[in-house]
Amino acid sequence: MDDTIAAISTSSGVGAISIIRVSGKNSIKIVNKIFKGKNLNKVNSHTINYGHIIDKKKIIDEVLVNIMKAPKTFTKENVVEINCHGGVATTTKILELLLLNGCRLAEPGEFTKRAFLNGRIDLLEAEAIMDVINSKTEQNLSLAINQLNGEVSNMIKNLKHKILKIISNIEVNIDYPEYEDIEVLTNEKVLPNLIKIEKELEEILTKSNNGKLLKEGIKTAIIGKPNVGKSSLLNLLLDEEKAIVTDIEGTTRDIVEGKLIIDGILLNILDTAGIRKTSNKVEQIGVKKSLELLEQSDLILFVLNNNTSLTKEEKQILEKIKNKNYIIIINKCDLDKKINIESFNLKNIIYMSTLKKEGLQELKDKIKDIYNLNNLNSADLTYLSNSRSIALLKESLNSIKSAIKNIKNNMPIDIVEIDIKESCLKLNEILGENYNENLINEIFKNFCLGK
Numbered sequence: 445m446d447d448t449i450a451a452i453s454t455s456s457g458v459g460a461i462s463i464i465r466v467s468g469k470n471s472i473k474i475v476n477k478i479f480k481g482k483n484l485n486k487v488n489s490h491t492i493n494y495g496h497i498i499d500k501k502k503i504i505d506e507v508l509v510n511i512m513k514a515p516k517t518f519t520k521e522n523v524v525e526i527n528c529h530g531g532v533a534t535t536t537k538i539l540e541l542l543l544l545n546g547c548r549l550a551e552p553g554e555f556t557k558r559a560f561l562n563g564r565i566d567l568l569e570a571e572a573i574m575d576v577i578n579s580k581t582e583q584n585l586s587l588a589i590n591q592l593n594g595e596v597s598n599m600i601k602n603l604k605h606k607i608l609k610i611i612s613n614i615e616v617n618i619d620y621p622e623y624e625d626i627e628v629l630t631n632e633k634v635l636p637n638l639i640k641i642e643k644e645l646e647e648i649l650t651k652s653n654n655g656k657l658l659k660e661g662i663k664t665a666i667i668g669k670p671n672v673g674k675s676s677l678l679n680l681l682l683d684e685e686k687a688i689v690t691d692i693e694g695t696t697r698d699i700v701e702g703k704l705i706i707d708g709i710l711l712n713i714l715d716t717a718g719i720r721k722t723s724n725k726v727e728q729i730g731v732k733k734s735l736e737l738l739e740q741s742d743l744i745l746f747v748l749n750n751n752t753s754l755t756k757e758e759k760q761i762l763e764k765i766k767n768k769n770y771i772i773i774i775n776k777c778d779l780d781k782k783i784n785i786e787s788f789n790l791k792n793i794i795y796m797s798t799l800k801k802e803g804l805q806e807l808k809d810k811i812k813d814i815y816n817l818n819n820l821n822s823a824d825l826t827y828l829s830n831s832r833s834i835a836l837l838k839e840s841l842n843s844i845k846s847a848i849k850n851i852k853n854n855m856p857i858d859i860v861e862i863d864i865k866e867s868c869l870k871l872n873e874i875l876g877e878n879y880n881e882n883l884i885n886e887i888f889k890n891f892c893l894g895k
């Protein structure tokens with residue numbers, strides 16, 4: 445991080461102005477070499493300075509240069525921003541001059557990465573910057589801004605402090621068992637505190653899953669045997685003849701995708717090949733994809749035919765989806781009932797006839813119900829919203845659960861402590877406090893150039 449980096453921070457193309465950003469120890473010195481107006485090495489921090497960018501004696505552009513000296517800057521380093529007229533030729537020429545005079549071209553997200561590595565923002569806040577840029581709805585933006593303001597980080601830090609307090613109490617007890625003025629920490633005393641933390645983690649996790657939903661939408665797979673009416677269901681949901689419908693089993697081979705918005709939440713709907721044993725190679729690949737989607741989706745719409753009894757394969761799928769969000773759609777209700785599903789004790793059953801366009805509203809209501817969409821809009825928008833941090837939060841919760849279990853099994857307190865410490869480490873990882881370089885590079889790689 446000793447070098448000085450530069451990049452064009454505004455979007456490429458012609459605009460009223462463009463901004464070229466420079467960060468690093470030598471940024472002021474380097475810009476001064478190509479600036480004519482005043483000596484930038486001598487100006488005060490946080491000033492805007494009028495002058496020209498020159499190439500030897502030739503004037504390249506008339507500019508305003510912002511000088512921001514470390515540490516009160518975005519990267520905590522010396523930062524210079526050159527505001528020039530927004531032509532492609534001038535902007536690239538100025539960047540070229542900076543590179544010739546000692547700057548290195550910044551990698552995507554490198555300014556934000558430096559802000560993180562220099563301790564100005566934590567990883568959650570860094571990720572939020574990207575989310576602010578990418579927000580497409582007002583809700584998405586509120587979610588990102590709350591994360592950027594540090595509200596989400598504070599929530600995680602608070603939890604971490606509570607866990608650390610438990611750990612330090614345990615350690616004092618282990619290290620100084622003879623101290624009389626230290627309360628003897630028995631498993632029973634630790635348990636209520638851990639249960640409180642478990643509750644808090646669970647609550648954040650539920651809310652965070654909603655946040656992810658707002659941001660990424662619900663990945664919804666339509667699954668079922670051939671010919672049950674999966675493609676007909678997709679078409680009905682989209683109100684469009686998107687997928688081919690025929691009475692030939694195995695019509696859909698590849699995944700057909702459509703998007704639907706219910707109450708401001710995006711549903712990414714995937715119609716799949718009917719699941720059955722087949723010797724056709726193309727169909728086999730389709731079936732394999734269907735089974736994979738079954739695992740990866742947030743919501744499964746499992747379609748059955750009202751007019752036939754359950755097959756062995758369908759019973760197996762019922763077992764598979766039990767622990768997921770699912771809705772069972774009994775289609776073709778315009779035909780005689782031959783299906784016998786009552787003995788399976790299933791929830792979320794919707795009766796439909798896609799042919800007669802019946803049951804659509806019930807299905808939409810059920811989706812709203814499962815995801816609590818009616819309350820989502822007004823819900824507090826301070827929670828984690830990306831898969832990375834949610835996965836870590838889940839791991840943290842699992843460690844607390846394991847500690848609770850060990851206490852209940854009367855394990856010694858130093859064994860219980862291992863899980864509590866693990867849970868704390870996971871919260872640290874969310875904030876990026878014990879980061880791994882590959883992960884950091886991976887995260888910042890997705891940023892735009894100049895950010």
Ligand SMILES: Nc1nc2c(ncn2[C@@H]2O[C@H](COP(=O)(O)OP(=O)(O)OP(=O)(O)O)[C@@H](O)[C@H]2O)c(=O)[nH]1
Pocket residue numbers: 668669670671672673674675676677688689690691692693694695696697716717718719775776777778779796797798799800
């Ligand atoms: N009677 C009746 N027929 C239906 C209904 N829905 C679909 N069908 C018919 O069932 C046949 C199969 O429909 P598709 O939507 O292609 O079924 P699919 O599940 O996508 O089939 P594959 O792509 O082969 O797996 C077509 O002839 C449809 O017209 C319904 O509600 N009632």
Ligand SMILES: [Mg+2]
Pocket residue numbers: 674675676687688695696715716718
């Ligand atoms: Mg189909």
